[in-house]
Structures are given as C-alpha cells and as structure tokens.
Amino acid sequence: MRRRFYILLILLGSVLHVSAGLTSEEQTLRDSIFNVYHSMPADTMRVEYLKSMYQQNIRADWSIELADSALQAARVLGNGRLELMLCHEAFRYSQYRGDLQEMERRLAVLKECCYRQKSYEYYFSAWEAVLDLQCSRGNIEYAILQAKQMKADAEELGYEKGICTSYIALGSAYGYSEQYAEGAEAYKEALKCPTISTREKLDTYWGLSGCYIGLKDEENAVIILNQEKEILEKLAGAKPTNYPLYRDRLLDNQLRFCQLYAKIKEIPKLKSHLLIAKKHYTENVFLPYYFQYHLSWADYYHLVQDWDACFPELDLVLERSKGMQPWYEQNVRKTKAQYLWDAGRQEDALEAYKEIVQIGDSLIQYFREQQTETVQSNYRIKKELMKQAENENKVRWLTFASAMVLFIIILVFTVRTLYFRSLLRKDEAETRAASELARKANHMKDIFLKNIVDDIKVPLDSVVHLSKLLSVERDTLSIEQRTEYSSSITVNAERLIILVNNVLDLSRLESGMMRFDVQSYDVVQLCRDAVYMAGMQEGNLATVSFEHDVESLMLRIDSSRFHKLMTSMFTAKDAVTIHCKLIVTGGEQEIKLVVTGSPLSASSPDRLRQIQHDINRLFIEIFHGSYTIESEETCITVCFPLA
Structure with missing residues (x-):
C-alpha cells in the first residue's frame, strides 16, 4: 500500500508540472479524456481507451500522462499484454523527442517487462533505436559493443528475430564509423535470417546500399x-x-x-x-x-561547375541543420569549404576551414561531456535496477516465509545483502579507476589539442595574411616580394597538409581504426623502392645508400605504410648522406634496419617530427616490432620479427 501511495504521489506531481504549461484548449482536452476514463468501469476497456487517446495525441507533451496512467492501471489489472504494449508506447514518446537519457531509462523498464512476459520483440526493436541515436551522437564504439551484446543476448534467449535486429544495428554502427566492409557483412547476415520482415528487409537494403556506396x-x-x-x-x-x-x-x-x-x-x-x-x-x-x-x-x-547554383543548395542545408545536428553541420561546412576552394575562392575557403577548426574544438568537448553523461546514466540505471531486484526478492521471501524457516530466511537475506554490497564496492572501485583513467586521458588530450591548435594556427594565419597582401596590395609589391609571399604560402600550406594527415594517421593508430592491407613482400625490394621514392620527392636533397646482407627476404607487412615509414627517414631539406643497412639477426628470426645520418633522428622540439616518431613507433608496434632513436649517434633502429 505504501509503495502504491508513493507512485500516486509521483504521478500527481508530474501531472501538476505538465498541466502548468498547457493551453486552455489542451487543458480542456486532457481533462475531458480523464473524465471519460474515470467514468468507465475499472477493466481492460478503460485501459484500451486511455492507450488509444495517447496514440492520437502523442505529439503533445502532456500525452505521457495518459501512457503512464494506462500503464499503472494495466499493472493493477495484471494484464501483461497491455503492460508490455504501454511500456513500448512510453518508450516511443521519448524516442519521438530524441531524449536519449529518457530512452535508456524507458528501455530498462521495457526490458524487465519483456523478460517477465517472455516476449522480446518490443525490447530488441527499442534497443536498436537507442543504438542508432547513440551513433548519431558520436558514441559509435559504444554502439558497436552494444550491438554485439544484443546478438549475444538474443542467442542466449534463442530469439531469431533479435539476432536479425542485432545484425542490422551492428551494420548501422559500422556504417557510421565508415567501416563499410564490416557493415556490408553484418547486413548480409541479417538478410540470411529466415524471420526478417519486409520493413527490416527495406532497412537492411538501405544500410547495405550505403556500405556499397562507401566502398x-x-x-x-x-x-x-x-x-x-x-x-x-x-x-x-x-x-x-x-x-x-x-x-x-x-x-x-x-x-x-x-x-x-x-x-x-x-x-x-x-x-x-x-x-x-x-x-x-x-x-x-x-x-x-x-x-x-x-x-x-x-x-x-x-x-x-555551376557555382551560382551550388552554394545556395549548401546554404539551405546549413540553415536547416544549424543547432540540430552539430556533427552533420560540421561535415556540410567541410564540403562547402572544399567547393569554395574548387571554385577558386581560396580566401573564402581558408576562412571556412578556420571556422571549422574552431567549431571542431567545441564539438569535441561537447561529445566528451555527452559520453561522460551516458556512462553516469547507465551506472545510475543499473544501480536502481539492482535495488529494485533486491526489494522484489525481499518481498518474495517474506511472502513465503513461515515461523519454522524464519532463521533460514534471515540468513539467506544476510548473505545476499553482503554479496550485493561486495558487488557494489567492486563496481564502485572499478568506476573510480575508470574515472581516474578517463581524467588522465582527457588531460593529455587537452595538452595535445592545445599544442596542435597552435601548430595549425601559426601557418594558417600566415597563409591568410599573405594571401590578403597578394590580393589587396598586389600592385604595390615587387616581383621578388610576390615570389617570396607565394613561396611562403606554399610552404605553410604543405606543412598544414602534412600536419593534418599525420594527426589523422596518429588518431587512427591510437584508436585502432587504422586498416592495413597485410601481404607477403620482399623486404629488400621494398627498401629499394623506398630509396627510389625518396629520391623522387620534390625538395628532397638527401643521398641515400642501401646495404643488405641478403638478396631476398619475405615479410608480411602493409607495403604502403612501410614505404611511408622508410621515406620519412630518407627525407631531408639539406644535402646530407643517409645510410640504411638491413641485417638478419636471431637465426633468421628477426630483421633489423639501421638508418644513420637521417635528420629525423636528430633531437628537436619540432611538433611534426615528434608526431612522425609516434606514427612510426605505433605502426611498428602493431606488427610486434620495435623503434629506437639514438639522437647522439643520429641513428634509428627498426626491428621486425619474421615469424
């Protein structure tokens, strides 16, 4: 009785809160619905009426009162079918409004009801909707893990339709992360499911076509x-x-x-x-x-190249997406900047890129806060469910208790309480450790972002300033000044491109999103090719010599990334001599590449050089090798295992 009393108080409070913001027409409609509802006998027809009124008025904010009232009435009647449908309708209310936190809370309630009724269709479809919204908010890795967990849960339940839904959710998440090959495989598995419906087939075709377009x-x-x-x-x-x-x-x-x-x-x-x-x-x-x-x-x-018609179309998209989908809006801005560049409007393009960088910093901070909020919400939901389960177990035990087994019940209850407390302590310790790790990672990322923004801002400001000088004061500048300014713009633009590409490569390597094409190659020939490619690079004044003990040696590696690794060590702006020696050590179990004389090995605070070292080291460590720098001897040693 006390529990029902508290529920009624909560519902009354929510009713008063919502009612305060209603118009007179809405208030009249709402009151008339509840008057009809209370005049009907307390049976299934009354609940069906309230559910029907909710569905007709789902666009109104106050309609959730109807759903919650109908849900409570269905529970009192013990009608499991209606309770299940109304739990799903309440979820649809939060889904319609894009409220992720409320969707996850409603999903937890729906899960409990579905498992109790042993009817899982509503639960898995709602779970898919939550993951889709998570992807649109940028939480793609979390969505991939949850989609895999969905498949495991469906297999454990033996629910074929849930397995099909999990494949669709997994394919969608891979599509958001641009892992199109993996997404296509997941969608193909969904099409193989015998229980796939027409709607699900259309959704699968939609996602699969998107993957093929990406490929x-x-x-x-x-x-x-x-x-x-x-x-x-x-x-x-x-x-x-x-x-x-x-x-x-x-x-x-x-x-x-x-x-x-x-x-x-x-x-x-x-x-x-x-x-x-x-x-x-x-x-x-x-x-x-x-x-x-x-x-x-x-x-x-x-x-x-009809630019007069092109840019108004992009402006229409930016106008409608402003403030609604920040990540999507950012991508459209990048497209517009690229098209401005292609149209020959370099100044406008550079201003657009500068704005993109500034907005990008705020978006990163926004998504970081969103992810933190999601983790905290999930923890609170799990904690609340554990408390709810504990209370229900207590009620069951006390219901079936008797005087003869009172001592046993107390003992069992005590053991279970201690067990839950130990679980909570363990979870709390893990949460603290994870929070501390996240704090340190965020701190390091803030430092990195601050440094990299400075490295981008300086050459970008130089390009913009010199471009303005060339365009505004071109007639007053001498030929030597125009040549000097143009050369400076080219150098800074090339530095920006190299810096951005290296930062992207470093990010992919650190997050494990870098894709490799690993095949068996002759490492001797790869080194020769790298020497040749370095010699062909514009502005490279280095002379490279290559010495090797063997004529041919096979190694499983990504040739493209290996060439980038080697050419980074074979490049110099000054006339220097670089020597590379290939040695087979450890009884033909390991190869060692010793590069001496490379400017890359010199000690320097240059950000580009530090990032290049990090990229090289991460790439080699992925293939279980090592990357050593000896600045005093201007020597870089790279080791790869052959087995």
Whole structure:
C-alpha cells in the first residue's frame, strides 16, 4: 500500500508540472479524456481507451500522462499484454523527442517487462533505436559493443528475430564509423535470417546500399538499390492511398542513386535520378531526406561547375541543420569549404576551414561531456535496477516465509545483502579507476589539442595574411616580394597538409581504426623502392645508400605504410648522406634496419617530427616490432620479427 501511495504521489506531481504549461484548449482536452476514463468501469476497456487517446495525441507533451496512467492501471489489472504494449508506447514518446537519457531509462523498464512476459520483440526493436541515436551522437564504439551484446543476448534467449535486429544495428554502427566492409557483412547476415520482415528487409537494403556506396562498388550498390526500389514501388502501388506513405522512402531510394553516381562522377546518371527524385520531393519531407536532396543537387552543380547554383543548395542545408545536428553541420561546412576552394575562392575557403577548426574544438568537448553523461546514466540505471531486484526478492521471501524457516530466511537475506554490497564496492572501485583513467586521458588530450591548435594556427594565419597582401596590395609589391609571399604560402600550406594527415594517421593508430592491407613482400625490394621514392620527392636533397646482407627476404607487412615509414627517414631539406643497412639477426628470426645520418633522428622540439616518431613507433608496434632513436649517434633502429 505504501509503495502504491508513493507512485500516486509521483504521478500527481508530474501531472501538476505538465498541466502548468498547457493551453486552455489542451487543458480542456486532457481533462475531458480523464473524465471519460474515470467514468468507465475499472477493466481492460478503460485501459484500451486511455492507450488509444495517447496514440492520437502523442505529439503533445502532456500525452505521457495518459501512457503512464494506462500503464499503472494495466499493472493493477495484471494484464501483461497491455503492460508490455504501454511500456513500448512510453518508450516511443521519448524516442519521438530524441531524449536519449529518457530512452535508456524507458528501455530498462521495457526490458524487465519483456523478460517477465517472455516476449522480446518490443525490447530488441527499442534497443536498436537507442543504438542508432547513440551513433548519431558520436558514441559509435559504444554502439558497436552494444550491438554485439544484443546478438549475444538474443542467442542466449534463442530469439531469431533479435539476432536479425542485432545484425542490422551492428551494420548501422559500422556504417557510421565508415567501416563499410564490416557493415556490408553484418547486413548480409541479417538478410540470411529466415524471420526478417519486409520493413527490416527495406532497412537492411538501405544500410547495405550505403556500405556499397562507401566502398564505391557501383555494381552491387545498383543491384541492392533496384531491389529496394522494386519492393517500395510494389508497396506504394498496392493501393492509391499508399503512395503518400512511401513517398519519402522512394525519394530516399533515388537520393541513394544520386549519392552513388556523385561519388563516381557519372554526371548524366546523377542528373537523371535527381529529376526522378524531384517528382517525389515536397517541402515538408522528412528532415534527413531534405538534407540529402539539396546536397545531391549541390554535388551535381559542383561537378558541372555551376557555382551560382551550388552554394545556395549548401546554404539551405546549413540553415536547416544549424543547432540540430552539430556533427552533420560540421561535415556540410567541410564540403562547402572544399567547393569554395574548387571554385577558386581560396580566401573564402581558408576562412571556412578556420571556422571549422574552431567549431571542431567545441564539438569535441561537447561529445566528451555527452559520453561522460551516458556512462553516469547507465551506472545510475543499473544501480536502481539492482535495488529494485533486491526489494522484489525481499518481498518474495517474506511472502513465503513461515515461523519454522524464519532463521533460514534471515540468513539467506544476510548473505545476499553482503554479496550485493561486495558487488557494489567492486563496481564502485572499478568506476573510480575508470574515472581516474578517463581524467588522465582527457588531460593529455587537452595538452595535445592545445599544442596542435597552435601548430595549425601559426601557418594558417600566415597563409591568410599573405594571401590578403597578394590580393589587396598586389600592385604595390615587387616581383621578388610576390615570389617570396607565394613561396611562403606554399610552404605553410604543405606543412598544414602534412600536419593534418599525420594527426589523422596518429588518431587512427591510437584508436585502432587504422586498416592495413597485410601481404607477403620482399623486404629488400621494398627498401629499394623506398630509396627510389625518396629520391623522387620534390625538395628532397638527401643521398641515400642501401646495404643488405641478403638478396631476398619475405615479410608480411602493409607495403604502403612501410614505404611511408622508410621515406620519412630518407627525407631531408639539406644535402646530407643517409645510410640504411638491413641485417638478419636471431637465426633468421628477426630483421633489423639501421638508418644513420637521417635528420629525423636528430633531437628537436619540432611538433611534426615528434608526431612522425609516434606514427612510426605505433605502426611498428602493431606488427610486434620495435623503434629506437639514438639522437647522439643520429641513428634509428627498426626491428621486425619474421615469424
């Protein structure tokens, strides 16, 4: 009784809070619904009525009162079917508003109800929706781990439809992280599931086509898109009233074709599908389709170099996405900056890139706070569920207790309490350790970001300043000054490109997102190729000699990354002599590359050189090797195991 009393107090408080912000019409509608509800007999029909009213008014903020009241009534009646449906409807309320924290709380309640009723469809579909929103917020690695956990849970339950849903969620997460090959494999596994529905098949085709587009696999992408198109046209043509229901999906299908042909620069095919998409397009279309429609037109105008039509399309997307999807808005800004550069408007492009860097810092901080909030929310939810489970166990034990087994019940309760307390202490210790590790990592990342922003800002300011001088005061400058300024712009731009590429490579290596093409190569030939490539580099004045004890030796390595490693040690702006020697040691179990005379080995505070060392070291350690620098002897030693 006391528990029900507290629940009623909470519901009353939420009702008063929501009611305070209602208009007179909304207040009248809400009161009339509850008046009809209270006038009906306390049975299933009354709960069904409240559920129906909630579904009709789900867009209104106060509709959650209807769902919560109906859910409480269903629990009192002991109607498991209605309780399950209403738990899912309450989840849909938070999903409709994009409230991730509330979605996760509702998901925990839905999970408990589904497991109790042994009906899992609502739970797995809701879990997929949460992971999709996590990906859109940038928590992609977390979503991948959760999708794998979803598959494990579904296999443990023997629920085939849940396994299919987990593959779709995993493919979606891989797609967000641009791991298109892994995403395509996950979607293919989903299509093999015998329980896959038409809606799930359409979602799978959508994701699979996106992976093929990312891989630039035109043949397979067209096959999948045509299969999706065939299903959509069949559904839309089944009844005259069906077309408005599938208009957005038909538009999205055509925009996928546009995305593919824009990537491979097939201008006639791109325009053909844009004209078809135009027939399905309306101004009140679903927002992601609105973005993609105008971006596709911008891609087309970019390819045909119609700049007057291109940039207004991008501005429409930026205007609608502002403040709603910051990461998406940032990507559109990058596209616009690139197109400004391609249009010959270098000054505007550089200003846009500068703004992107500034916004990027704030976005990183925003997503870091979001991830911290997600971890804390998950911990609070788990802790609350543990308390709830403990209370329910206590109630069950006390219900079946008797005077003869009172001592046993107390003993069991004490043991269980100690067990839960030990688990809580363990979790608390792990949480403290994880928080401390995260704090140290954030501190190191802040230092790194501060330094790298300075390294980017100085050459970027130089490029902008000198560009303005060349454009504004060109007539007053001498030929020597113009040549000097142009040379300085080129040097600083090249330094920026090298710095950005190295930072991206370092980030991928540290996060484990770098992909390698590992095959068996002749390491002697690879070194010769590296010497040749270094000699061909513009501005490289180094003379490289290569000495080796063996004529041929096979090594499993990524040749492209190996060439970058070697050429970084064979490059110098001054005329120097660099010597490289290949030695086989340890009974042909290890190879050693000793490079002397390389400027890279000299001690220097240069940020580019430090980043290059970090990239080289991480790459070699991935292949279980070692990277040693001896600054006093200007020597770099690289070791690779052969086995």
